[in-house]
Amino acid sequence: MGKRYLSAQEVADELNISLQTVYAYVSRGLLRSEPDDGHMRRYLREDVERLKSRKEARRNPSKVAEQALHWGTPVLESAITLISDGQLYYRGLAATELAQTSSVEAVAALIWVDDIDQATSLFSEAAPPIPTLALPTAPIEAFAAVLPVVAASDFAAYDLRPSTLPRTGARILQLLTAVATGAEAGSASIAQRLSRAWAADQPHSEAIIRAALILCADHELNVSSFTARCVASAESTLYAVVSAGLAALQGIKHGKQSELAELLLDELAEVDDVRQALGQRLRLGQPIPGFGHTLYPQGDPRAQMLIELVRQAAPTSPTTQLMERVQHEALSLLNEHPTLDFGLAAVVKALGLPAGSALTLFALGRTIGWIGHAIEQYTTNQLIRPRARYIGPAPR
Numbered sequence: 017m018g019k020r021y022l023s024a025q026e027v028a029d030e031l032n033i034s035l036q037t038v039y040a041y042v043s044r045g046l047l048r049s050e051p052d053d054g055h056m057r058r059y060l061r062e063d064v065e066r067l068k069s070r071k072e073a074r075r076n077p078s079k080v081a082e083q084a085l086h087w088g089t090p091v092l093e094s095a096i097t098l099i100s101d102g103q104l105y106y107r108g109l110a111a112t113e114l115a116q117t118s119s120v121e122a123v124a125a126l127i128w129v130d131d132i133d134q135a136t137s138l139f140s141e142a143a144p145p146i147p148t149l150a151l152p153t154a155p156i157e158a159f160a161a162v163l164p165v166v167a168a169s170d171f172a173a174y175d176l177r178p179s180t181l182p183r184t185g186a187r188i189l190q191l192l193t194a195v196a197t198g199a200e201a202g203s204a205s206i207a208q209r210l211s212r213a214w215a216a217d218q219p220h221s222e223a224i225i226r227a228a229l230i231l232c233a234d235h236e237l238n239v240s241s242f243t244a245r246c247v248a249s250a251e252s253t254l255y256a257v258v259s260a261g262l263a264a265l266q267g268i269k270h271g272k273q274s275e276l277a278e279l280l281l282d283e284l285a286e287v288d289d290v291r292q293a294l295g296q297r298l299r300l301g302q303p304i305p306g307f308g309h310t311l312y313p314q315g316d317p318r319a320q321m322l323i324e325l326v327r328q329a330a331p332t333s334p335t336t337q338l339m340e341r342v343q344h345e346a347l348s349l350l351n352e353h354p355t356l357d358f359g360l361a362a363v364v365k366a367l368g369l370p371a372g373s374a375l376t377l378f379a380l381g382r383t384i385g386w387i388g389h390a391i392e393q394y395t396t397n398q399l400i401r402p403r404a405r406y407i408g409p410a411p412r
Contacts, residue, residue: 020100021050021058030064031071041067092245092400096127096388097236102314106234112321115227120206120384123230124189127388128182138182143190144170145200155196155376156271160262162195163188167255174253176394184254185387192258192383196376206380215367220329225377227325228363231318231356232381234388240264240271241382241389248390249400261386265379274374277306277361285338285365291345298349306358307346315353322359326366335366 022030027038027047038059041047046067052058097106104111106123107130114123118132125135147165151158167173173184193206197213204212207226215221234241240261247260265271287293297304309316323339330336339362343354360374393400 020061021052022061022064023052024057024059027059027064031067092237094236094389094392095130096385096392097234099236099311102312103317104231104235111231111233112317115230115321118230120226120229120381121186123233124186124384124387125182127234127384128185128391134182138186139190141183141187143187143194143200146191146194151195154372156262156266156372156379158195159192159379160259162191163255163259163262166191167253170255173255176251176253178391178395181254181387181391181394185384185391188254188258188387189380189383192380196380210380214369214373218329218367220325221367224322224325224329224363224367228322228360228377229381229384231321232360232378234382234385238270239267241385244386245389245393246400248393249396249398251394254387254390257390258383258386261382262379265375265382271375271378271382273305273355274357274360274378275372277357278364278371278374280305281335281338281342281361281365284342285334290338290341291349294342294345294349304346304350306355306361307350308352309355312353312355316355316359318356319354319359322356322363323354326362330366333366335362339365 024035024038028035031038033041038047042049042059047063048060049057050060095107097104098108099105106114107126109126114126118126119135121135121139122132125138126132128138144166147162149161149165151161170184170187172180173187175181175184189206193209194200197209199209199213202209205226207222207229210225210229211218211222214225237245243264244257244261247257248254252260268276284290284293294304323343326339327336342358346352346354356378357374360377363369363377364371364373
């Protein structure tokens with residue numbers, strides 16, 4: 017998992033074939049090989065996984081379909097995000113580099129239209145005004161309340177042509193930013209607006225918030241993005257797509273892990289012995305949120321970057337010291353590294369952002385990905401409609 021290239025021997029071991037058969041597969045176009053160091057060749061894991069899936073499908077087709085939906089073989093094609101060798105890429109560019117060098121708007125343009133230079137034109141249109149209604153206090157719930165109200169009057173959102181969809185996406189992202197900050201959009205960027213509203217007195221807040229949003233932008237077919245693609249496949253509008261993504265994100269096994277990581281840091285800030293407190297959680301059968309990701313056994317690069325930004329901004333702060341103690345003890349007890357959820361929680365505590373802001377940052381950033389997946393899905397003109405394997409009582 018996570019290793020993009022294999023050696024010839026690794027391919028042979030994976031497929032349970034000889035080296036001669038590996039080379040025969042290459043000559044028949046079933047495997048792609050590329051030059052590696054020296055005279056060696058390397059082979060794409062995705063080709064190997066495809067061949068394994070074919071063999072398994074011939075033996076047990078229903079089992080392949082079942083496993084594909086649980087960290088299994090790829091089920092949809094996408095040109096947006098690659099997770100390989102422990103790194104994350106948006107359209108071939110490292111997300112961690114983009115988080116340091118690009119704006120949120122530029123990354124949105126990259127994901128939506130594969131052209132960073134279109135950011136200015138895409139975001140030149142004014143965002144819809146925030147409707148005058150009583151909104152929930154929590155931003156994530158306010159997002160869910162506002163979207164259908166604004167959608168009812170944004171008739172342009174029903175135009176699902178590829179040329180118009182990114183502009184609708186930009187209006188939605190600007191709207192949600194306005195809801196989060198409580199202020200209508202001006203000339204400032206999304207990261208600037210959030211920084212001014214939440215942490216104006218923190219000199220590093222804009223750069224860290226910008227990085228957090230970009231690192232949250234997409235993560236392949238996670239549950240909320242898959243939900244978004246399903247809704248888009250029915251040709252619902254982008255407002256409905258984002259509403260569906262938000263609904264999935266609020267699940268306890270998805271975005272709310274960041275909220276739980278926030279609460280964990282609050283709890284541990286009040287104790288003298290972090291190891292003892294974590295051990296007590298384990299003794300009571302309680303999970304430790306924010307640690308261990310299936311796709312990153314050696315550590316989530318998104319979390320690593322956010323933690324490093326916090327460390328650089330405030331190397332001696334109590335939050336940084338606590339963050340490092342928690343990391344150390346969690347690695348010792350669980351042998352697990354921090355995830356994006358823990359990184360977001362660390363950002364919230366280090367910058368003194370409002371409680372619950374980790375999930376808000378997650379939602380705002382991931383909105384970019386939901387819209388990108390929807391745009392990609394619309395172009396396929398295909399309805400996502402898997403079949404169920406019936407296991408109930410036989411018909412009477």
